[in-house]
Amino acid sequence: MDTALADRLAAVDERIRDAARAAHRDPAEVTRIVVTKFHPASLVTDLHALGVRHVGENRQQELTAKRAELTGIRDLTWHFIGQAQTNKARAVRASADAVHSVDRARIADALDAAGADGILDVLLQVNLTDDPGRGGVAPAGVEELAAHVAGLPSLRLRGVMAVAPLDEEPARAFERLRRSADDARRVVPDAGWISAGMTGDFPEAIAMGATHLRIGSAITGPRPPRD
Template sequence: MTSELGARLSAIDEKIADAARLAGRDAGEITRIVVTKFHPASLVRDLHALGVREVGENRQQELSAKTAELGDLDDLRWHFIGQAQTNKAAAIRRSADAVHSIDRDRLADALHRGAEDDRILDVLVQINLTDDPGRGGVAPDAAAALAEHVLSLPSLRLRGVMAVAPLDEEPASAFDRLRTVADGVRSLDPAADWISAGMTGDFTEAILAGATHLRIGSAITGPRPDRG
């Protein structure tokens, strides 16, 4: 029900405001992205009616389908936050306003090649904060080189960094390391000041570490529908 959705949204926004006060920050400087993975487009329409304008998707097929169905909501901003395949980069680019998961030169190149007009795509370098090279993201010590490559592609606008906190580390520690990487990327381009970090269980720690964009799903949307 829309009333329940609104109550969950308000509860999260109150917690974001509390965390911002704790960090001595203005909550208005923090962007709350509602992740609608596996939920129908109708839920996004309900969220829009409640004032939500920033929406996140993990899969290209869902992103493309929902943006097509909700084309009349032209003030929505769509964030692609999942791992991206290079062969789907053009489709992602057609639907997304921002891509948070650039983790290799080839993906940046594919997104650049996918430009069909003069629209500039906002992108973030995804940082792997784990010791597992198989996880999404570039190693922290390779972030600057990838950021420099993105800066060489005129249809992309480097906005900052993104990461997911490891399960085996305190979020505060992980986000402090991310903040150091973010500072290095911002030294290459002062406008690259986004830090996309923090989900339902750790957004307070992310805000304390300087996160500018939070990715929050089921705490707002409710349980994901059964896909079986």
């Protein structure tokens, strides 16, 4: 077993506990998703041996390949956190247990149409920048999109997700996301997930109510070189 990996995981988990307690929250309320982008499936196996049960992927091809390679591990929850595309909705739906990046009705419809049976957990990705070209629904459109998703039979709206802009204090951005979470809950009262916080800003996300953190390099180490 990679002792460095175990040490990094333990260090991050300690920081999560400290941040939760500082925010007067129960650390058990916070789910840590380890993002394994560009790392081999063997790293997921090592993480599982260390107790990790939630992993995230940004790219559909990696999600599909890793899940297929690791069919023997049945108690992992696979989160798709990358930009969703309608032409890949069927492949994402086949491999993901939760999709964090629903930002328009069209992708919601495609994910719903791809589900022959079962229910897929989804979150609304919210754009916290002033750039309409960035991924995510505008905060003003959250309630409308939430209502659309709520009407699709094979999707279950769980909450909201966002990435903090690089040019803004993370706490301010996550405070806006919390307001979007309130908007989503006005439509679906039990949509309580807030997916926010990465390696550089997860303490601020926890302070603003994040329930799911997406942490990569602080746990996995540097990404391996790509061919």
